[in-house]
Amino acid sequence: MATPLVTIVRLAAASRVLVLTLSLLACLLFRPYDTSASLHPPCLSSPSFPPSTSSSNSTTATISSLAVWDGVHFARAAECGYEYEQSFAFLPLLPASITLLSRSLFAPLVPMLGYRAVLVISGHVLNNVAFVAAAAYFYRLSVLILKDSGAAYRASVLFCFNPASVFYSSLYSESLYALFSLGGLFYLFFGSRTVAMIMLALSGSARSNGALNAGYICFEALLQAYDAAIQKKRHMWAVQALVTxxxxxxxxxxxxxxxxxxGYLNICLHGYTDELRPWCKAKLPLLYSFIQSHYWGVGFLRYFQVKQLPNFLLASPVLSLAVYSIVHYIKLLHQLFQSTSIHEQIIANIEGRLVEAYESSEFATVLKSEISTGLNSKKQGNTEVKKRKSVTTRAASASLDGNVSTRGIVGDNKDGCPLLVLPFILHLTFMTFTAFFVMHVQVSTRFLSASPPIYWAASHILAPARGGSCKRWGYFIVVYFIAYILLGSLLFPNFYPFT
Structure with missing residues (x-):
């Protein structure tokens, strides 16, 4: 029988096949609203890897047209580099990755299809594979944080079929961001801090909001500093934790x-015009914020216009679910702090008592491969757990050997949540505020799509034991997810506005 993790991987792969199939059918059955995606002007400068002449122009044009909306800019950056000021809004991880793939694994296809078509193929393959890996990390992270394998499984299934699914199977940066963000958070709370740091840094080179993941590092550092200063009375350790x-x-x-x-070097110092661009003269010359404001009109309350009401309606489901998630977990954290003090929560987290013992083997399935080297191979009487490299690994190993109380620090209430949920809620709160008040609000569907608390809260609503109003809201959540997958697969590839 397949383990839950294997099942999630299979569901993630199946969801990608479903979305791609729906998108291809939509392209075949409907005429695109905007056909400009097929236009392919030559690069301003000769690319270092010149495209080969294609013997099948119709096939090449069809494949190239799969890059729509932002995908056009990502493909252009991969082929020609960053030619224009506004192209710097599209961060380099995706263009660099598909360039590498097209010049290595898919290089034999270039003589047949042309370089641009191969870039588009590389991007689609890369993003769909990355999404499957991201779904696996989402499940592992959910088990680690929630300590409820059932809730983690339901949340992961929802993530596999999330409302922004079409973007995860297109030439967009969402898949790479989700992979490195969720993977980095898993390794951070598992205790592999170096791996976590590298993955979270890569998430920041996929999407600008990846830089916000530094807040999780700060949260963990504060916990360690508190434990060192208050519990262990080692003030130098506290300073070291903060500096690190x-x-x-x-x-x-x-x-x-x-x-x-x-961007500053290319535009401000080595630009082709004599007059400096306005942002070059700023005290802190941030090209990204200037592009967002100047070219796309992004700014605080700038999107609050009557004509944008349809876009607010389009974003209302995900924003409502985000607000519900924030309120739900704030209430649970309040209950947690009423039952035990913040001091006890921090110390329990640092000492590894936060992870509850599991009666099922699912927790072991998720973490076994990474902690098996730390378990004693022989059991004599009460099994002794070897010294761990990290707090989380130490707690997980103790959990598997039955050395942790089944009550845990959270208590017997299965609706409770651990302290580690707090940074996720703070992150989601900031993202939701930004999406509603600053950004183009319709982007909220994909902007918030990699935020775990949204799916955790939805999983709570969909729990089998719940009935009444929860059952009705669960029905709406399922309908919302299905409807947006269908709408996205129909509208997005044909260049109709979606999110």
């Missing part, structure tokens, strides 16, 4: 700011 956390957080910001520096 600061350095790791800075590392996560580096890719984003390095790309801004690259």
């Amino acid at each position: 956390g600061f350095l790791r957080s800075t590392f996560i910001f580096l890719p984003f700011f390095a790309f801004q520096a690259y």
Whole structure:
């Protein structure tokens, strides 16, 4: 019988096949609203990897037309580099990745299809594979944080069929962001901090909001500093924890700011015009924020217009679910802090008592491969757990050997939540505020689509034991997810406005 993790991987792969099939059918059955995606002007400068002449122009044009909306810009950056000021809004991880794939694994296809078509193929393959891996990390992270394998499984299924699914199977950066963001968070709370730091930094080179993941590093550093200063009375350890956390957080910001520096060098110092662009003269010359404001009209309350009401309605389901998630977990955290003090929660987290023992083997299935080397191979009487590299691994190993109380620090209430949910809620709160008040609000569907608390809260509503109003809301959630997958697969590939 397949383990839950294997089942999630299969569901994630099946969901990609479903979305791609629906998108291809939509392209065949309906005429695109905007056919400009097929236009392919030559690069301003000769690319380092010149495209080969294709013997099948119709096939090449069909494949190239699969890059729509932002996908056009990502494909252009991969083929020609960053030619225009506004192209710097599209961060380099996806273009660099598909360039690497098209020049290596898919290079034999270039003589037959042409370079641009191969870039589009590379992007679609990469993003769909990345999504499957992201779904696996989502399940592992959910088990680690929620300590409820059933809730983690339901939330992961919802993630596999999330409302922004079409973007995860297109030439967009959502899949890579989700992979490195969710993977980085899993390794962070599992205790593999170096791997986590690298993955979270990569998430910041996929999407600008990836830099916000530095907040999770800060949260963990504060917990360690509190434990060192208050519990262990080791003030130097506390300072060391804070300094290390600061350095790791800075590392996560580096890719984003390095790309801004690259834009500054190309436009402000080595630009082709004599007059400096306005943002070049700023004290902090941030190209990304200027592009968002100047070219797309992004800014605080700038989208609050009567004509944008349809877009607010389009974003209302995901925003409502996000607000519900925030309120739900704030209530649970309040109950948690009423039953046990914040001090006890922090110390319990640091000492590894936060992970409850599982009666089922699902927790072991998720973490066995990473902690098996730390378990004693022989049991004599009460099994002794070897010294762990990390707090979380130590707790998980103790859990598997039955050395942790089944009550745990959360208590017997299965609707309770651990302290580790707090940084996820703070992150989601900031993202929701930004999506509603600052951004183009319709983008909220994909902007918030990689935020775990949304699916955790939806999983809570869909729990089998719940009835009454929860059952009705669960029905609406399922309908919402299905409807947006169908709408997205129909509208997006044909260049109709979606989100």
